[in-house]
Amino acid sequence: MAGLGRPVRALRREDRPALAALVAAVENFNAAERECAMELVDIYLGDEAQRDYRFAVVDGAAGDGAATVAAYACWGPVPLTRGTFDLYWIAAHPAARRRGLGRLLMEHVQGRARLEGGRILVAETSAKESYRGTIAFYQRLGFQEVSHIRDFYDVGDDRLIFIRRLT
Ligand SMILES: CC(C)(COP(=O)(O)OP(=O)(O)OC[C@H]1O[C@@H](n2cnc3c(N)ncnc32)[C@H](O)[C@@H]1OP(=O)(O)O)[C@@H](O)C(=O)NCCC(=O)NCCS
Secondary structure: OHHHHOOEEEOOHHHHHHHHHHHHHOOOOOHHHHHHHHHHHHHHHHOOOOOOOEEEEEEOOOOOOOOOEEEEEEEEEOOOOOOEEEEEEEEEOHHHOOOOHHHHHHHHHHHHHHHOOOOEEEEEEEOOHHHHHHHHHHHHOOOEEEEEEEEEEEOOEEEEEEEEEOO
């Protein structure tokens, strides 16, 4: 559905409350993950010169519930690599899923990374049942699973690493 024609734009300071509401609404993020997600938002908003974290958002639309930011992504270059980027976070409001916003953001992230010489985009996620949809999303978008570490996050909570080659 190509995001229903919605534009992707950079995160702005005034988006912070809406982004916090979106992060709070993502059912599979726990409290520590929400806190970590917002810490990166504050690094980005607090220091215009930093280049470690980049943010893009898609505005909400009718049918997205109360969300004024419907989806966002955070990514950045991995230190000490040449052309490897990490996708730190990507999320769509539960009321705005399966409408192409995740794909739209991922295409944006890949395009921006390529402009900076990006070769590889890395996405990490949990193998827990609650991330089944996220895993399907990465697979659908052409990511390959390259690592599976059992009990990484906790006993019974494995880490999966997916990559997408950009060149
Ligand atoms: C992962 C996530 C961002 C996907 O966003 P989305 O906007 O719903 O995804 P899209 O609508 O762009 O889907 C892109 C493709 O993935 C597929 N897909 C997305 N969610 C899926 C699911 N739950 N099950 C199966 N396939 C799925 C879609 O079918 C679509 O394929 P198509 O374009 O060929 O039809 C969203 O589900 C989410 O926010 N999840 C919770 C947060 C999370 O786990 N983030 C990742 C870790 S930081």
